[in-house]
Amino acid sequence: MSGRATRAALVALTVTASLLVGPPPAVAQTTTAFLASADSYVNAGSPATNYNSTNTLAVAATPTRVSYLKFTVTTLTDPVISVHLRLHTQNVSNAASPAGGTAQQVGTGWAESTLTYANRPASVGGTLGSLGKVLPNTWYEIDVTSAVNGNGTYAFSVASDNPDGAYYDSRESGTFAPRLVVLTGSSGTGDNVLLNGGDISACATTGAAQTAAIIAREPGTVMAGGDLTDSGTAAQLANCYGPTWGKFKDRTKPILGNHDYLTAAAKPTFDYFGPVLPPGKGYYSFDQAGWHIVVLNTNCSQVGGCQAGSAQERWLRADLAAHPNRCTLAQYHHPLFSSGGRESSNVRPLFQALYDAGAEIVINGHNHQYERFAPQNPSGVADPARGIREFVVGTGGRPLQSSFPEPAANSEVRNGTTFGVLKLTLSPSSYTWQFLPVAGATFTDSGSGTCH
Incomplete structure (x- = not known):
């Protein structure tokens, strides 16, 4: 024709x-x-x-x-x-x-x-x-x-x-x-949706309230990506996090950041979330929409380290072996790769374990920015066939960092001026992503991927 x-x-x-x-x-x-x-x-x-x-x-x-x-x-x-x-x-x-x-x-x-x-x-x-x-x-x-x-x-x-x-x-x-x-689209229940954002509640600013307005209109599991408050006190959780992202506590999977440990052993944060956050560890996993989802604690000194052979790394490898899902996602606070100047090499053994198991996605915070990477291996070499796609989503509400000192290898999209939430929609063998900006902002990012 x-x-x-x-x-x-x-x-x-x-x-x-x-x-x-x-x-x-x-x-x-x-x-x-x-x-x-x-x-x-x-x-x-x-x-x-x-x-x-x-x-x-x-x-x-x-x-x-x-x-x-x-x-x-x-x-x-x-x-x-x-x-x-x-x-x-x-x-x-x-x-x-x-x-x-x-x-x-x-x-x-x-x-x-x-x-x-x-x-x-x-x-x-x-x-x-x-x-x-x-x-x-x-x-x-x-x-x-x-x-x-x-x-x-x-x-x-x-x-x-x-x-x-x-x-x-x-x-x-x-x-x-x-x-x-x-x-x-989706069924409207949000069973296949993750709403991701870290670095959330600074008591003196309104960013968390703005991003909470996005979550209020979006069904899905809330992945609160660490640094939930300024310093992890019970008062900050009650008075700053509680009125914003705390409204969605019943559908939240929390991740611990370094600010949450500014109060000894992050005890108020463990107490606030209860059994969903395993006491003293803060790492756990669950299945959703056919995916295996792993939450790690990259405050390494607080959990016996993140190195190969550490308790958490051994747990991670055993957990991945016990859940051979086609699609796997991990979320933890400190990024291995970043153009914002705050990458953490301590987490490389965890990234390696995820790579060895064929994981698709890693989501981080720590840098108060949004960044998306092309699939890559633990050494930062592009690997379209089986690499992990990393997102940095530290845009939950704490003051933003607009500077990217030097773009990292494989960095595809960067923005340091927009509060927002990353929406991941999961299918049995694929996923889509969309960055949802707060009201009045225009930056967005979207795309799709297929599981290995």
């Missing part, structure tokens, strides 16, 4: 519906339709022939005819809920069939202008879905959710075991062009 590339442009169908789930306020779901960027079919009876000029997508068993479609998915920021391949049968009598076709995912390295049966792409995985009886001039859908996990390029084949098969409109038809319909 040569020539008309513009018809493969993204068609955004923003269908937003409020979900009434009670406080926090409900989230939205969005449907986006992506038109095919390439499509054609091949014929085993003429294995060297390209059928691009026919403007038809044919599927049949005698001879074997298989249709191929390619889509480019972009601009998604929320997790994928469902994906359907939509096809329209041609308005001719022989478009009807008792077996409309079965879809599989295929490789993307083909072009419609050169595609033939002889060079057709190989299948990737098993059957995604099938159509039964189809009639002329009608839309049909095949569920291909399991093959699409976020932004990227995806390709599919459709084949039929019926001798006569069916005929569908190609992308040149315009109105009846094939499309990939993607539903994104």
Whole structure:
């Protein structure tokens, strides 16, 4: 289907519906339709022939005819809920069939202008879905959710075991062009959402109140990333943290920072959170949305060190071995990597243990800034295949640090002037992130990743 590339442009169908789930306020779901960027079919009876000029997508068993479609998915920021391949049968009598076709995912390295049966792409995985009886001039859908996990390029084949098969409109038809319909969002319960922010409550400033307003409207688990108060006193927890982030205590997973230990042994903070924060240790783990999530205590001198062989490092390796989830995330206060000048090499053995176990994400605070890194190994070498993506999110409310003395290797995004919260939305094999700024601020950052 040569020539008309513009018809493969993204068609955004923003269908937003409020979900009434009670406080926090409900989230939205969005449907986006992506038109095919390439499509054609091949014929085993003429294995060297390209059928691009026919403007038809044919599927049949005698001879074997298989249709191929390619889509480019972009601009998604929320997790994928469902994906359907939509096809329209041609308005001719022989478009009807008792077996409309079965879809599989295929490789993307083909072009419609050169595609033939002889060079057709190989299948990737098993059957995604099938159509039964189809009639002329009608839309049909095949569920291909399991093959699409976020932004990227995806390709599919459709084949039929019926001798006569069916005929569908190609992308040149315009109105009846094939499309990939993607539903994104969440259920509104926040079960797959983490809201991350550290360096939160300075009693003399209003930053924590501003970021708390974000959490009030967002469902999800609150990851309070350390330095919860100025110096960890019971009075500061009650009078400064309590009226802001403390409102969400029942859905909070706390992380300990160095300021929390300015009061001996961080006892008021342990007392404030109770059993969720294991006494004397402050490191623990839990599972959520198919992910394994580890909280570590990088106030190393307070827990017997963070070095290889320390009690915490041994616990971490055992915990990771006992939870071989495909997707793993860790959060602790002190970053190994930072462009803000306050990186901590003491945590490298913990980062190493996480890397060895195939973890996806590490989230830190300590620097009162936002920074995102590309996936990298414990030595700071870029590692797209199995590296850990680190976020520094010290933007919870304490006075910000705008200076980045020297950009670190693999640093992708930096901002030191905006209070906000990092929203992570977890799917079984992928994730999306979005930095949510406080009211009146404009900086944001978003993207997606796939688990190793």
